[in-house]
Structure formats: C-alpha cells, structure tokens
Amino acid sequence: MWRLEVPWGEPARLTAPRWMSGAEIEQVLEEKRAWIEKERARQVPRLGLDARDVSESEARTAARELVSAIAEEEAEPLGVSFARIHIRGQRTLWGSCSSRGTLSFNWRLVLAPYEVLDYVVVHELCHLREHNHSRRFWSLVEQRRPHWRAQRDWLHEHGPELLAFRPAVSQSCRGGLKMSTSSVSSSASAACGRFGGMTSTSPARTSTTSSPSSPRKKRRQPSRT
Numbered sequence: 001m002w003r004l005e006v007p008w009g010e011p012a013r014l015t016a017p018r019w020m021s022g023a024e025i026e027q028v029l030e031e032k033r034a035w036i037e038k039e040r041a042r043q044v045p046r047l048g049l050d051a052r053d054v055s056e057s058e059a060r061t062a063a064r065e066l067v068s069a070i071a072e073e074e075a076e077p078l079g080v081s082f083a084r085i086h087i088r089g090q091r092t093l094w095g096s097c098s099s100r101g102t103l104s105f106n107w108r109l110v111l112a113p114y115e116v117l118d119y120v121v122v123h124e125l126c127h128l129r130e131h132n133h134s135r136r137f138w139s140l141v142e143q144r145r146p147h148w149r150a151q152r153d154w155l156h157e158h159g160p161e162l163l164a165f166r167p168a169v170s171q172s173c174r175g176g177l178k179m180s181t182s183s184v185s186s187s188a189s190a191a192c193g194r195f196g197g198m199t200s201t202s203p204a205r206t207s208t209t210s211s212p213s214s215p216r217k218k219r220r221q222p223s224r225t
C-alpha cells in the first residue's frame with residue numbers, strides 16, 4: 001500500500017495511496033523514524049568517488065566505448081543483434097532494453113569495476129533472447145558470465161551510492177533530472193535492468209521528508225513517474 005524509500009543523498013520518500021490521510025502518513029513516518037535513521041546511517045560513501053574529479057561528458061564517452069565493444073563482442077555468441085546503444089543518466093536503472101533492440105546503459109557504470117559494467121551489458125543482451133528474468137534467462141547469463149553473481153552483489157552493495165553520484169560540474173545537460181522520467185521502463189520494454197536500483201511504480205502521492213531527523217517535515221510532491 002505505501003512504500004518508504006531512503007535514497008542516497010536525497011530526502012526520504014514515502015509513496016502512499018491517495019486514500020491515506022495526512023494523519024496516517026504522519027503516523028507511518030513517525031513509526032519508521034528509527035528505520036529511516038538506520039538506513040541513513042548505512043549510507044556511508046565507500047567508493048571513494050570525488051565529484052570534482054569526474055567529468056560527466058568524458059565518462060559518457062568512455063561508457064559508450066566500453067559498452068559498444070562488449071556488446072559487439074557478445075552479440076554473436078549470444079545470437080542476438082541490437083539496433084542502438086544509448087548512454088543515459090538514469091536515476092534508478094543500470095541498463096534496459098527495448099523490444100526494438102535499443103539498449104540503454106547508465107553512464108555511471110564506467111565508475112564501477114569493469115567486470116560490473118561488463119555484466120550489465122551481457123545481462124541486457126541476454127534479454128534480447130529472454131525478455132524476462134526466468135530460469136532460462138539466468139542460465140543464459142551464467143553461460144556467458146559464470147561469475148555474474150559477484151557483479152550483481154557488487155551492484156547490490158554499492159549501486160545506491162553510485163546511482164546517487166553527481167559530478168560537481170555537469171558538462172552535459174542531458175543527464176540528471178530531465179532523464180529521470182525514463183527510469184521507469186516503458187511498457188514495451190522487457191522488464192529488466194533493475195539491479196539494486198529502485199523504481200516507483202504507482203506513486204499516487206509522494207511525501208518527502210527533509211531529513212531523517214525530522215521526518216515530520218514532509219511535503220507532498222507530484223508523482224515521479
């Protein structure tokens with residue numbers, strides 16, 4: 001019914017159905033205050049990323065080169081072909097693929113270990129054969145990348161920090177907020193690409209708390225999707 005998220009570097013967010021009253025929302029936030037604080041306490045930067053050291057445009061270029069090279073190499077053994085590769089600034093996704101064969105990847109993958117980026121590319125390519133996360137899909141991934149679980153675990157552990165990363169000087173206005181609406185994959189896309197990211201599915205109403213220590217200071221926002 002409701003969902004509470006504590007995204008890195010952003011206020012906690014409560015997505016509640018329309019019928020929930022303000023008092024009920026207050027109550028949830030009050031009850032979850034300790035949980036919010038616990039989540040926040042876990043959000044210690046560990047990747048050693050310095051926002052001043054990263055140029056988004058350079059990172060995007062590097063991501064495109066790496067992703068393209070891997071995709072071209074893997075397409076043949078997988079027996080798939082793709083139409084295009086997009087490098088994006090999704091806020092909650094690492095990669096996605098559309099039914100038309102367009103693959104999209106988050107430029108921040110270039111800041112992850114190479115094996116992680118590699119896994120995400122292979123994962124999306126596998127979706128061109130299996131448009132789901134069925135057992136068949138995972139066995140396909142395993143054929144190509146026997147150690148994929150380690151990369152998935154890395155994304156699970158460090159993904160939220162990486163997704164929240166914003167370069168100090170954005171050299172590309174294509175990233176950031178404007179792209180965020182594309183983070184929830186369109187219905188035509190294979191349901192894929194959620195490696196530890198979070199997507200809001202049906203936020204009828206969203207409350208935002210400004211900080212974990214003051215969950216009462218909420219305000220309502222239009223839905224994100």
Ligand SMILES: [Zn+2]
Pocket residue numbers: 123127132133191192193194
């Ligand atoms: Zn997937």
